[in-house]
Amino acid sequence: MPLSHTASGDVQHVPFDDLRGTLARIFERHGTSAEVAAVLAHNCASAERDGAHSHGVFRIPGYLSTLASGWVDGHAVPRVEDVAPGYLAVDAGNGFAQPAYRAAYSALVAKARANGVALLAIRNSHHFAALWPDVEPLADDGLVALALVNSMACVVPSGGTTALFGTNPIAFAAPRAGHEPLVFDLATSAIAHGDVQIAAREGRLLPDGHGVDRHGQPTNDPRAILDGGALLPFGGVHSSYKGSALSMMVELLAAALTGGNFSFEFDWSAHPGAQTPWTGELIITIDPAKSAGRSFAQRCEDLVQAMAAAGQTRQPGERRYRQRARSLKDGIPLPATTWAELQRLADGPI
């Protein structure tokens, strides 16, 4: 399915609402409820809008093959549980994490404002998207947010030889006076699986500290990583134990604490075509209006100014905001073949 952003040929500029609407029709037509379709379509169109192509329309085939496999329930209705004054849980019912999050969002914000801090523990959920869309809205609402999600076993623990952890990203967002929120979203693996595949295709070797072969030995050969090997945690040759510790923390908070699966626990072999990890997600959010001293958002802006003065030319999240502004002004650039294929998936003959 030619849903690449980088396909050659004509480029079309698609308004955000058109892309979102088309994606929603695709999801609903391929096995989700209208509610789930709306949430996933917004998420996926937002990634494409912001130039986060690896989580944009590129993911649609994976979503559809997963839905077709019966691995995930596109009609799941999340069940929100009010566990304690600062603690919400959601059983996603073997559905996607994003609708589960959506169902609890307002309650989470209210709890954070009332208690100063609140957390949302999502379990029995599938997360196949970028993580920054889960924290940015909280910062838009004036809150500080930290999100962690585990995924599927493809990373060896530091010193180990067998894949156990997922790429296990950590995302963070903070309100910034006079600007879009400060947001980062980083995998705790040294490299993304997609980048290993690209290197293999191009015949490039990888730098040290990125992966191991099927025997657990360090390798620079991307094909050896793909052929039964695994990724290393980030940190470089000398500090991958740090990335490994953070990845372990993600497993504990996103899976053990929520009641979800560890990245190595689920077995999708009975569902050929399944691609979505069935795990959990934790979101912690803090109300900085409770801070002592000057406005948190102003302090955040002070720090950004200081980082710029120290020579950091690009702040976390900045590239996304720039692409977002362009997309909202001119439309989202998509290869014409990709846009045609999306429209066919949405409205054409099955």
Added chain:
Amino acid sequence: MPLSHTASGDVQHVPFDDLRGTLARIFERHGTSAEVAAVLAHNCASAERDGAHSHGVFRIPGYLSTLASGWVDGHAVPRVEDVAPGYLAVDAGNGFAQPAYRAAYSALVAKARANGVALLAIRNSHHFAALWPDVEPLADDGLVALALVNSMACVVPSGGTTALFGTNPIAFAAPRAGHEPLVFDLATSAIAHGDVQIAAREGRLLPDGHGVDRHGQPTNDPRAILDGGALLPFGGVHSSYKGSALSMMVELLAAALTGGNFSFEFDWSAHPGAQTPWTGELIITIDPAKSAGRSFAQRCEDLVQAMAAAGQTRQPGERRYRQRARSLKDGIPLPATTWAELQRLADGPI
């Protein structure tokens, strides 16, 4: 002052309570209240007991010169503020962070149990110790804990040329069924300042990705780092932007949120001898009894077993526990000259 752990000569094995008592007398004699002395002595003796020498008695001269300089108030009485059901703040009153934490500890635990999650924001505080002692007790009490503290400008942000962040550690602890808690404590810098000094003394070059010279250019020469240069965030040559993002998060949570100073903001030039960073600290703690599904501590143990099966031979914190057991059985090994000097500082002629 010969307070090295590695001084040559005879080694004496000192019972924990003897070392703690001696350190308490040293602190009180050199400018702290009895309450502050007891907390700092316990902290410092615990680090020495666990083989964490860089935060053990090695730090005593730094504590004393800082107290003598008037930079920190050894008699400060922390003021605990009950900000919201899940939010405690402490104004440490320009004193040390550990007594401030101690003053709020029981209330923090109670809030976490009542609300599911709680945080403690310490400001106007000096942290000169390891960070793991701040999270381990919470895990001993059955809670999950995350602590962040910023320090003093010695790390360049990713892509930058001037030191801005501190070594900004992150510590995490989780209860583990049938075992001591799982604990890690990692600096977000590529290397500790002390290790750069050791490399310079030994004439060794550092690996790539550890530091920059006074012009902000990458260097392998530890002397160039010490001579007006700075450390890099951890992550290695290809991912130091990730360590940088985490270090930025520590600045925002430990300083901006608490109302403390950023690592680059305080000026101790009027206090020669001062060594303790005057910043803030954030502790987030979660009650895993609120978890869905199986016992969190059992799930934690399951993960540790899986990490061992994947070939990870040493779990985070394990080395400390092993040394702790030895120290409690045989006494804490100290060079006889160091122990004599500590006794002199405590009880000898001034």
